[in-house]
Amino acid sequence: MDTLDQSLLSPVPDLGLGLGLRNCHFEHILTHWPEVDWFEAISENFMDSGGRPGYVIRAIAERYPVALHGVSMSIGSTDPLDVDYLRKLKRLADDIGAIWVSDHVCWSGINGVYTHDLLPLPFTEEALNHVISRVRQVQDCLDRPLVLENPSSYVQFTQSTLSEPEFLRQLSDATGCRLLLDVNNVYVTCFNHDLDPIAYLQDFPMDAVVQIHLAGHTHCGTHIIDTHDQPVSDAVWALYRRVWQQTGGISTLLEWDGNIPDFDRCLTEVNKARRYRSGTMEPHIETGSANQQGSGVPTPLDFLIPDIMATMDEE
Amino acid sequence: MDNTLSSLQRQMQQALISPGCDTGKQAESFIRPTSRLSAEACLSIYQRSYCSRLQSCMREQFPALCHALGASVFNDFSMDYLSRHPSTCYTLYELGRLFPDYLKATRPDSNSGQESSEQEYSEQEIWIDFMVQMASFERKMFALFDAPGHEGQRLATNDTDDKHLCLQPAVRLGRYDFPLMDYYLAVRHGASPDLPPMKITHVLLVRKEYRIHILTLTPAHATFLAAVRNGLSVTDALAYTADQLKIPHSGVLQSWHASKGVREVWLSAGLFIDTQQ
Structure with a gap:
């Protein structure tokens, strides 16, 4: 399928303000059914679940819109696509009525290895054509448009000939895939590569964007790490406000993956978005000073691991 | 130099999962330095991240064994394990699947070739038995959860x-x-x-x-x-x-x-x- 069924490309609603679904919040959500517009669940945590995660996501999907967000599709890898993975992903998406399925413009490993990282691609014609071909295969398999996110990056490849926004524009144009604009990642990547985030956003194909991510980062002075372990920085709020003005409103979601506070604290953080975009709250732009309060670990993974010791029952 | 996507991915993955290799030193051949960091320093962010993220996941999956060994020794075991058995599954839930077998296969008292007193040997063997069995117990618990x-x-x-x-x-x-x-x-x-x-x-x-x-x-x-x-x-x-x-x-x-x-x-x-x- 070179082009998607156009009926699949109908306008996507603004779902409002959502939160990333995390293991440590399961009990709170199932007990209090808090007022949050929507959730985003990490696909790989639920695809094979025969236990509580599978139960929880189905219960939550009955009451809230849920999007699936993957970290292991490895759309840019030169390994063959994992058809078994895609089949399970489709089954889960169909089962819970996922509003969309997203992943990252990255690769995770080759030769059968998973590094469990979101590794950057060179922005070349070869990589673009490779990813275009694979996005088409994935969309065929999932029978829906794929949504792809700009990852944070810490290296730029010498052979890149395109900018990231241009790469994403051509990818979206060629495949009909939608985009997830991670505003924090824009800030992180642009700082790390001496790029202007305003220019980046001006070049970004906003008409393909269906979702925005917000998250916190750790400023290490010489570079910024996408740690997801603290509140959203003022600089990122300022970019978010600009994106909001540029687009007129897109589903927005907060990711908090390290040192995860209680649910209400996360909700308070994402709800700040209303005040920033309306102008009732003004961000104070940082001057690039180091802020090493976080873990310094890019996008921590341990939040994906259930705390068995804490949840078991004793004899 | 081979500039294909597959070649670049091979180089970068090698630098991550085998950090002692030369790829890190050759970083400037395929990575642009920034105004603040060399190409090698940029690549090392991914190298450090690979280790610390997966070590953290292993600690979460084997909390009692980690306590028994201490985080530092446990981390060393984890990295040696992952260098011999890199993850081959999209889900992190499988990351520690072979860890008990790895500990069993690499136990130093299995074929050390060193002379030791019967008492020393016995104490060492008991301690290693405990490690292997605790790893097996925790893996069983973790797998049962889901x-x-x-x-x-x-x-x-x-x-x-x-x-x-x-x-x-x-x-x-x-x-x-x-x-x-x-x-x-x-x-x-x-x-x-x-x-x-x-x-x-x-x-x-x-x-x-x-x-x-x-x-x-x-x-x-x-x-x-x-x-x-x-x-x-x-x-x-x-x-x-x-x-x-x-x-x-x-x-x-x-x-x-x-x-x-x-x-x-x-x-x-x-x-x-x-x-x-």
Whole structure:
């Protein structure tokens, strides 16, 4: 399928303000059914679940819109696509009525290895054509448009000939895939590569964007790490406000993956978005000073691991 | 230089999973430096990240073993394990699957070739046995959390006839040379237990309504449950247990059927489903 069924490309609603679904919040959500517009669940945590995660996501999907967000599709890898993975992903998406399925413009490993990282691609014609071909295969398999996110990056490849926004524009144009604009990642990547985030956003194909991510980062002075372990920085709020003005409103979601506070604290953080975009709250732009309060670990993974010791029952 | 996508991915992955290789030093051939960092320093962010993220996941999957070894030694074991067995699955839940086997295969007392006193050798061997068995126990616990269970099927009750009792899927049995459960629970409660003396223990893990319960078993309990798991009916397994342990069959039946006896306790714990649904 070179082009998607156009009926699949109908306008996507603004779902409002959502939160990333995390293991440590399961009990709170199932007990209090808090007022949050929507959730985003990490696909790989639920695809094979025969236990509580599978139960929880189905219960939550009955009451809230849920999007699936993957970290292991490895759309840019030169390994063959994992058809078994895609089949399970489709089954889960169909089962819970996922509003969309997203992943990252990255690769995770080759030769059968998973590094469990979101590794950057060179922005070349070869990589673009490779990813275009694979996005088409994935969309065929999932029978829906794929949504792809700009990852944070810490290296730029010498052979890149395109900018990231241009790469994403051509990818979206060629495949009909939608985009997830991670505003924090824009800030992180642009700082790390001496790029202007305003220019980046001006070049970004906003008409393909269906979702925005917000998250916190750790400023290490010489570079910024996408740690997801603290509140959203003022600089990122300022970019978010600009994106909001540029687009007129897109589903927005907060990711908090390290040192995860209680649910209400996360909700308070994402709800700040209303005040920033309306102008009732003004961000104070940082001057690039180091802020090493976080873990310094890019996008921590341990939040994906259930705390068995804490949840078991004793004899 | 080969500038293809596959070549670049090969170089970068090599730099991550084999950090001692030359690729890091060759970083400037394929990575642009920034105004603040060299190409090698940029690449090293991914190298450090690979180690610290996966070490953290391993610590989460083996918390009691990590406590026993200390985080630093545990991290070293984890990285050596991952260098020999890089992740080959999209889910992190499988990251520690081979860790118990790795510890068993690489135990230093298996073929050290070094002379040591009998007492030194014995103490070392016991400590390593404990590590291997704790890793196995924690892996079993972790896998059980998300394994298929009884949910969707009817659990047996006191009214269920013995001939309709069937072990539910989320039951695991283990025999260990140490009281691992005591150690695990002590760590859970924030204590710093010493290496326990050897003591053969039989442990049952069962997940009921998505929560894992740990039960200690007598040798007779373990024999009976193993027999049921291997396909014997409850009636035959009771007879088999009496025969194996050379205890009176009447005593086994009494223990099974007594008020607050084994049957009642295990039904309450959710060990059996009712096959007559």
